[in-house]
Amino acid sequence: MIWDWQYAFDILPDLLYAFVRFTLVATVLGSLLGATLGLVFAIIRRVRVPVLAPLVGAFIEFIRSTPLLVQLFFLFYVMPLAGLTLSALTTGVIGLGVHYACYYAEVYRAGIDGVPKGQWEACRALSLPPRYTWQKVILPQAIRKVLPALGNYAISMFKETPFLALITVPEMVQQAQSIGAIGFRYVEPITLAGLIFLAASYPTAIALRRLETRLGH
């Protein structure tokens, strides 16, 4: 087995393109969706919204007890039967986002529970409305506390994006495989794909650890 530098150099742009166009886009949009939806889930459960709260609770349990891949397949192959056809990437973003929202929701819950009771009571004593209490007092404190945990889930989602290949998203690992298949040379593309993942996630993990220390965990 010989590492061919020229070959590696030639295929790098294609890999990077797939990385930015699909892997990164799916991660960023998936994280945004997951973080937003997770927050909504957490608040619904904490406020004990009638009917919705138990439904959300059951949904979270369901998602957390089934594999991401099954959920992706379901969205991709079953939803169109119900008349909902979306592009592969959009399906992937929704799949990742909803899946991770259920984990994010638990993280937020821990953060919200960690805000001292006295903060709620002070808001009440000042007649501050519930909306304000959430937005300006409770959530800023709660999210600050769980920021590192949220970031870690984003990294974990990032590393699960290759699953999207199975619903035909031409993300980077899929791209590496197709490139390899052309000349039966898999070493360079797969290695490069791994290195690109490493180059992206390792600095992010370090930055998160720094953040953790700064926030005093």
Next chain:
Amino acid sequence: MATETALESAAVPAPPGQPIIRFDKVVKRFGDNVVLRELDFEVQPGERVTLIGPSGSGKTTILRLLMTLERPNGGSIWVDGEPLWEVAENGKIRTGSEKHLRRVRKKIGMVFQQFNLFPNMSVLRNVTEAPVRVLGMHQDEADQKARDLLDRVGLLEKADARPTQLSGGQQQRVAIARALAMEPKVLLLDEVTSALDPELVAGVLDVLREVAETTDITMLIVTHEMHFARDVSHRVMMFDEGQVVEQGPPEKIFTAPDHERTQSFLQAVVEQR
């Protein structure tokens, strides 16, 4: 049925001589533990009342009921002529509408043992947020007022600091300014010096003495600082087991209490010091 008329009369301003706070047969239980047993008492506008008694005697619960942080199991509580809670036909206590609660709650301010300042805001914003968001005051006006209040509690130079950068005593003084910024008719002080290092207590009490001297705000004070209680209060109420054991002017209660429970309680407090 009495409740209906009570709520209808809510909009009518309190006639002179009407108590600003009235507890009518108020019962509060935590599980099997009865904290207040059909408690009756009244506080007149401008009156400063100190509640003393052993821990667990229900003093703090009284303040928390007034602030609607707890809900009574029975009886009714009136603030400035308005009932705090509604009693349904079946005798169950239920929360008044959010609007009603907010209106009544606005008349009451509370300072907590643990300060409870918002750590994610500057000292100034801690004081201005409620006037701006709840009373609809202009930010400029609220800022000016907050600076005046911070000056009054001796912390004007800390306006832009974060609460966590302040000592406990300073935080508590900010909390007092924050409560006063809402111009409440009633100020509830819940063991405001209990969480402080001894050397910081005096500064907080001085601020409260000044407030007592220069305003006619009604105060309900739960404290173990008997000197302070004697200095500022018009009346001292001794609680035990959810009932008023004895009450009267501080000179009387602190020097010649009638009740044996009061004597032994005060004795214990003195020895502890």
